[in-house]
Amino acid sequence: MQDDVCRSGCRNRRSSAPCSSLAGRASQLPGDRDLARRRTHRRRYPLASGTAGLNRLLIASLDRFGPLREGVRERLSECAPTSETFEAGDLILAPGERSCLRLLARGLAVKQTVLSDGGRQIFSVATPGDLIDLAGLFVGVDYEVRALAPCEVRKISAPDLRAMLRDHASLLATLCRAVLTEARAQRNGLIRLGRRSASARTANLFCEIYWRQKTLGLAGDSRCALPAVQSDIADALGLSVVHIHRVLRGLRDDHLAVVKNGVLQILDWDRLAALGGFDPEVFRPQTEASEGSVLRRPQPSRQEA
Template sequence: MNAETYLPDTLMIRKLGSLFPLDEEERQALRDLPVQVARLKPDQSVVQIGDRPRQCCLVLAGLTCVYKLSYEGRRQIMALHVPGDMPDLQSLHLEVMDSSIASLSPCTVGFIQHADLRRMCERHLRLASALWRETLVDASIYREWLLSIGQRDAYTRMAHLLCELMVRLKAVGLAEEDTFDLPMSQHELADVIGISAVHVSRTLQALRADGLVQSRKMKVTILDWEKLKQAGEFDPLYLHLRRGEA
């Protein structure tokens, strides 16, 4: 299923509903949010360190990343966001951005004004809890990625990342059986898992040789889910999906 077939409110409902039970009144409140849709080219900035945004970004199609640069200009990608995610939701409460967000692929995003989100949260306290839960899940993912960078080898990191993306995309209906889009270059994958692009190529080749995945033209097919989970030390607990979504 292509994210372009979903309206913004549909993706928000699917994402928040995967984390938190929503009733019809709450779904309608999400449908009523004004959303300004924009299309981004690859490597286009959404928000940068030091910015003071007055709106939040909802990913509608494509892939965005949260990143920071070292003093030497080396990039560390600290989070990936798929359709349905709001990568800068913390800007509702943190006035100044402490990381940057950019598109990795051609993206469609929706901008929702902070004032509109705050009004919705004041009228629907459970939706405020749902958005808070989304930021807490983001923090949980950060913790899991820190473990990967610090203690897992490249093969395990890559297997874990592929498992995570499969589960997150399935939760919003954007993975077809065992196949999902991965519109990222080897250099971008290197910035995620903290190795060189050459090492990324070798790692993917090893996963293919072991019969765990196929990758072709920005698509990944998982051939043996259980073995890939084992290879990646993957337990979806940290994604905190509702029962039946993981």
């Protein structure tokens, strides 16, 4: 279980001292957005030989909410994408930015809101294949995205996106279904924060992180990446670091789950899912075929200690 090594730093996010949590583990503090965006090791470059690979990734990601029409596929395959790399803690997307169909190609990232007092609320963990800027299709996003681990993000140009949306109504419909899928997952997060106990919140979050990576083939043997310190988990669940430390210890002692050295290990999936009231249907992409269908109601948790 990782120790939180920056409790005092996390309480003073507006100071100039670096913080070892997600918001500043390898970058500046959440309030220093402009400085973080000027980090010298952030690389942006056009993809030449890798263009086809990116376009296949983007098409595959959007196809989950489609299927895409052939005309849209052709336009996407002709785009000239760019790629950016980020270190852990780097700012990927700042509030106010518009969508460029940013695709997380590698690594984990979090969507979060930073409050005026320096506190933050993490409300989503992005995994490879996720489009992380869908909320900026028509207006600027009202949150920021930071790298939880080294990440690669690929995107198309804003003019290319606007032209495709103008010419292909089916692409807009696909993106709307993607937004609806994302909104459904965020409603699950609201229920997690508002109606579940601390242990159940943590179990639900761990099940989500593991299940989403497993569906991509990125998890196996009951293990997946979770390069987070305790303050990150606490900020995702609305708990204090002291409280989340007790919860993690309880999950370990009950042989349910362990977080250690950047790895989440699920020790008993059935019991953990029951504790968290986890329902994977919440995260399945909405498609044309599923329109009008009713999502089944998840079964209540058998235990919420």
